[in-house]
Amino acid sequence: MIWVSWRQHRSQAIGCLALLAALAVYAILVGSSMRTAFGNDALTGCLARSQGTGCPNAVTAFMNEFGSEVNIAFWSVTLIVPGLIGVLVGAPLIARELEYGTWRLAWSQTVPRVRWLTVKLALVTGGLIVLGAAITAVITWYRAPMDQLTGHLQHNIYDFEGLVPTAYILCAFGFAVLAGLLIRRSIPAMIAAFIPWLAIRLVVEFVFRPHFMTPLTVQVNCPPTNACSTGISSVPQATGHIGDWVLGMNRNGFIYQPADRFWPFQFIEAGIFVALTAAALGATIWLLHRRAAWTA
Numbered sequence: 130m131i132w133v134s135w136r137q138h139r140s141q142a143i144g145c146l147a148l149l150a151a152l153a154v155y156a157i158l159v160g161s162s163m164r165t166a167f168g169n170d171a172l173t174g175c176l177a178r179s180q181g182t183g184c185p186n187a188v189t190a191f192m193n194e195f196g197s198e199v200n201i202a203f204w205s206v207t208l209i210v211p212g213l214i215g216v217l218v219g220a221p222l223i224a225r226e227l228e229y230g231t232w233r234l235a236w237s238q239t240v241p242r243v244r245w246l247t248v249k250l251a252l253v254t255g256g257l258i259v260l261g262a263a264i265t266a267v268i269t270w271y272r273a274p275m276d277q278l279t280g281h282l283q284h285n286i287y288d289f290e291g292l293v294p295t296a297y298i299l300c301a302f303g304f305a306v307l308a309g310l311l312i313r314r315s316i317p318a319m320i321a322a323f324i325p326w327l328a329i330r331l332v333v334e335f336v337f338r339p340h341f342m343t344p345l346t347v348q349v350n351c352p353p354t355n356a357c358s359t360g361i362s363s364v365p366q367a368t369g370h371i372g373d374w375v376l377g378m379n380r381n382g383f384i385y386q387p388a389d390r391f392w393p394f395q396f397i398e399a400g401i402f403v404a405l406t407a408a409a410l411g412a413t414i415w416l417l418h419r420r421a422a423w424t425a
Contacts, residue, residue: 142256144217145256148214149267152267156267160272164273166191166195167191172188172277175187176371180371191278192364195274195275214301215257215298215299215300215322217319219309220316222306223309224308224313224314227310243414250410253302254302257298261298265289265295269289272286272289280373280388280391282390292395297326297402300326300329300402300405307322333398338394338398339386341390342393342394344384345384345387346384348381368383368385370387371388373385
């Protein structure tokens with residue numbers, strides 16, 4: 130059973146390894162130059178002494194050289210990569226058997242169909258967890274110098290570090306496996322799984338994430354000649370602390386999430402997507418067990 134699963138999914142495994150290798154090469158090339166520039170500009174000591182306010186020229190030069198490339202252009206495109214990985218791996222898992230009729234052979238052996246599916250899900254899910262952890266480790270290493278300036282809570286940063294990248298992959302995978310059982314065609318199942326995954330992903334990020342925990346408020350008097358800045362490249366944020374996530378303003382001051390809430394936020398958001406994954410895969414197993422008509 131394990132050998133058969135490997136034979137069926139080895140091309141996907143090789144593709145994922147190739148993606149990881151390409152990402153690692155990119156991270157080494159750009160990350161090494163980023164580390165060199167960070168050390169040459171002596172930003173570490175400046176950040177420790179003054180949160181970056183004592184070396185604005187060095188901070189600006191570093192952000193101009195690496196900020197837009199790291200935070201906007203490349204990473205904005207790769208936000209959909211976890212979803213693509215999940216649907217490309219998950220949709221064919223059952224849909225391919227139904228599409229080509231090979232389920233008659235696969236499910237007529239001594240292994241019951243539910244056990245067949247459970248073993249495949251366990252193996253593939255384990256592989257995706259390893260892949261997600263490896264991608265996260267590479268990106269975290271790569272982004273380490275920039276994270277010292279921006280923190281981890283900002284958009285396009287938070288989404289590639291911690292627990293959530295793996296949770297995104299698993300959620301898209303779970304949706305795709307269920308869609309493959311219901312639709313019985315791999316490519317339509319990929320589309321049907323990716324669209325709700327992306328919709329949920331955006332809703333969680335822009336609607337729920339800012340309120341995972343009650344935001345704090347701080348009163349800041351901005352100099353008239355230098356307005357308090359809150360953008361992704363602002364060092365420090367208007368709150369005066371690197372890594373704070375400024376959500377907006379009210380009459381009492383700036384509303385923000387402090388930088389030290391990164392891991393609680395990660396656990397909350399990853400929990401949401403893991404729960405969705407469990408629901409989708411649980412529904413798939415139940416349907417395959419209860420409804421023989423799905424394979425009629």
